[in-house]
Amino acid sequence: MANQLEFLKDKIADLKEQGLYHDLKVLSSPQGARSVINGKEVVNLSSNNYLGLANNPKLKEATIAATEKYGAGAGAVRTIIGNMSIHEELEKKLAKFKGVEAVTVYQSGFTANMGTIAALVDAGDVIISDELNHASIIDGCRLSKADVKRFKHSDMRDLERVLKDCSAYDHKLIITDGVFSMDGDIAKLPEIVELAEKYGAMTYVDDAHASGVLGRSGRGSVDHFNLHGRVDVQIGTLSKAIGVVGGYVAGRQELKDYLIQRGRPLLFSTAMTPGATAACIAAIDILSTDTSYTDRLWDNTRYFKAALKDMGFDTGHSETPITPVLVGDSKLANTLSDSLFEEGVFAQSIVYPTVPMGKARVRTIVTAGHTKDDLDFALKVFGKVGKKLNII
Numbered sequence: 001m002a003n004q005l006e007f008l009k010d011k012i013a014d015l016k017e018q019g020l021y022h023d024l025k026v027l028s029s030p031q032g033a034r035s036v037i038n039g040k041e042v043v044n045l046s047s048n049n050y051l052g053l054a055n056n057p058k059l060k061e062a063t064i065a066a067t068e069k070y071g072a073g074a075g076a077v078r079t080i081i082g083n084m085s086i087h088e089e090l091e092k093k094l095a096k097f098k099g100v101e102a103v104t105v106y107q108s109g110f111t112a113n114m115g116t117i118a119a120l121v122d123a124g125d126v127i128i129s130d131e132l133n134h135a136s137i138i139d140g141c142r143l144s145k146a147d148v149k150r151f152k153h154s155d156m157r158d159l160e161r162v163l164k165d166c167s168a169y170d171h172k173l174i175i176t177d178g179v180f181s182m183d184g185d186i187a188k189l190p191e192i193v194e195l196a197e198k199y200g201a202m203t204y205v206d207d208a209h210a211s212g213v214l215g216r217s218g219r220g221s222v223d224h225f226n227l228h229g230r231v232d233v234q235i236g237t238l239s240k241a242i243g244v245v246g247g248y249v250a251g252r253q254e255l256k257d258y259l260i261q262r263g264r265p266l267l268f269s270t271a272m273t274p275g276a277t278a279a280c281i282a283a284i285d286i287l288s289t290d291t292s293y294t295d296r297l298w299d300n301t302r303y304f305k306a307a308l309k310d311m312g313f314d315t316g317h318s319e320t321p322i323t324p325v326l327v328g329d330s331k332l333a334n335t336l337s338d339s340l341f342e343e344g345v346f347a348q349s350i351v352y353p354t355v356p357m358g359k360a361r362v363r364t365i366v367t368a369g370h371t372k373d374d375l376d377f378a379l380k381v382f383g384k385v386g387k388k389l390n391i392i
Contacts, residue, residue, distance in 0.1 A: 019331035019360075020351050030055045033369035037346050043378045045364040046348040050321060051212055051293040052369030053243030058286065059279040066278030074271035079260065082271035090277050093284045094248055098219060098236075099228050102256035104249045104263065107272055109208050109237035110136040111265035112247035114143055116233065117175070119262040120202070121146035126169040128162050128201070130154065130176045132183070137175055137206055146173070153180075156191045163199040172201035178210035178221035182355050182363065184322030186214070189221055193230050204233040209322060212241020217287045218294050244279040246272050296368040297321060300375060304366045307379045312392035316361075324350070324361040325382070327391060333360035336389060343381040 015021040029036035031054045035044040053059055066086060076082035087105060094103040106112040117140030121127060125146040129137060132153045141148045149166060152158040159174070166172055174196050176187040189205060196203045207220040215223030218241055222231045233255065238246035249259060259266065287293065301321045308315055314326040327333050330351040337349035340362070351360045366375065386392040 018352075019329075019334050022349075025346070025348075033367055033371070033374050035346070037341075040341075040344075042341065042344050042346040043370075043374050044346050045366065045378060046346055047365060047367060048209075048240035049243055049369070050241035050297055050365070050367050051218070051243065051287075052367055053212075053241070053283050053286070053293070055369075056243065056283070056286070058282045059243060062278040062282040063275040067273075067275040070274035072275070073273050076270060077267060078271045079267055084271070084274060084277070086274050086277045086281070087271060090281050090284075091248075093281055093288075094236075094250065097284050097288055098234065098250045099223070100234070100250045101253045102251065104256045104259045104266070105238075105272060105277075106247040106249070106263070106265055107269055108245065109206075109235065109239065109247035110139075111269065112235050112237075112249055113137050113140040113206060115140075115263040115265040116235065116249050116259060117141055117173075117204075118143040118264065119259055120144075120204075120233070121171060121173050124169065125171040125173065126166045128159065128166065128172060128174045130180075130187070132180050133175060133177050134181055134206060134208065137177070141175075154185065154188050156188060156195065159192065160195055160199075163195060163201060167199070172196075172199065173204055174201050175204040175206070178205045178207040179213065179320050179322065181209050181322065182350060182361075183316050183324060184209075184318030184320045185316075186210075186224075186319050187221065189225050189227060189231070193227055197230070202232045203230070204235070205231055206235040208235070208237045208240060208247075209320065211236040211238075212287065213294070213297065213320060217291050238276075238280045238283075242280055242283045244276050244283065246276060246280060293368050297366070300366045300368065300370050300372075303372070304364070304370075304375050304379070307375075308364075308382065311379070311383050311386065313382070313386060321365050321367070323364045323366070325364065325391075326359070326361045328358055328360055330357075330360040332389065332391075333362055336362050336385060336391065339385045339389065340381055343385060345378045345381045347378075 031049045074082040091103045113136040123145040127148045131150045149162050151162045210221040212218035234250040333349040347362045350363045
């Protein structure tokens with residue numbers, strides 16, 4: 001019988017030739033500052049576990065206790081019989097933490113964007129999106145019936161130009177990442193909000209990499225800029241700094257009421273597991289009372305970022321724990337990542353289509369869990385490999 005997927009072999013060969021093919025790494029330890037990857041213990045600089053909460057004893061205990069009480073799974077979508085009391089508890093905790101009227105929890109940050117964007121805007125509306133927004137925002141825009149316009153990355157003049165051109169639309173929705181996941185820069189949220197208010201547009205910020213990172217104890221970019229009550233939709237993840245899995249939408253009560261009726265991932269996909277939900281509650285409880293996690297994260301960030309720059313690496317415009325080492329060429333980025341791994345440091349190369357052609361890099365993320373010894377070791381390896389490859 002003919003293999004109708006034979007054409008994929010040529011596509012895979014092309015990806016390998018361009019340096020765009022990746023084998024999956026295998027993690028066989030907890031997701032920590034030092035992890036066992038492909039059977040080797042390395043300093044892990046590619047984890048989104050910003051605060052080290054994925055391995056926190058309180059989160060693990062909460063997971064076990066909730067699983068014993070509620071079972072392994074929710075058993076249904078929330079709109080049928082999968083809406084458990086523990087889901088309601090998490091949403092109330094998150095609403096208080098974020099300083100909003102209501103929160104709606106989704107199964108992931110990706111589904112939160114896909115479900116919310118498509119529910120909010122329709123034919124006759126327009127989405128105005130930063131050109132470097134995350135793939136989940138792009139896919140959410142594609143699923144909506146609204147027109148989509150893009151503005152140059154963090155360019156407020158270009159944003160205003162687009163807003164002026166979109167005056168005839170019924171509703172205008174400006175969408176931006178709070179922290180851009182590949183470059184580590186922070187959105188110009190105050191200026192975006194001012195333009196939105198000037199031109200009658202809604203504002204929507206995806207805080208996937210700002211949740212648990214920016215603001216008081218990680219309350220996000222709205223808190224960071226003190227814009228409470230002026231941003232219509234806040235998206236957050238529970239899978240990065242919070243250390244578990246899931247996503248959420250924070251805002252007004254009517255936003256939640258509507259999403260329960262029209263948010264398709266909520267309507268058609270089984271709810272978060274009780275164990276994961278309980279672990280998220282435990283994480284929010286920790287962050288609500290303890291600033292030491294975010295304090296350590298930022299102390300490590302400043303230390304590592306300054307040292308990379310001092311060695312001569314190009315780290316772009318990063319302002320956060322996401323610190324890219326820009327090299328441009330995809331094959332060189334892969335070689336840099338592989339060479340670092342051989343020396344005991346895991347930092348994943350990022351190439352097209354995650355970043356544009358010619359913008360390949362190795363992306364590093366320090367966490368609260370890294371010690372200064374971990375960071376010093378990684379910096380020594382970066383210096384050695386960077387010189388060997390003529391990057392510095």
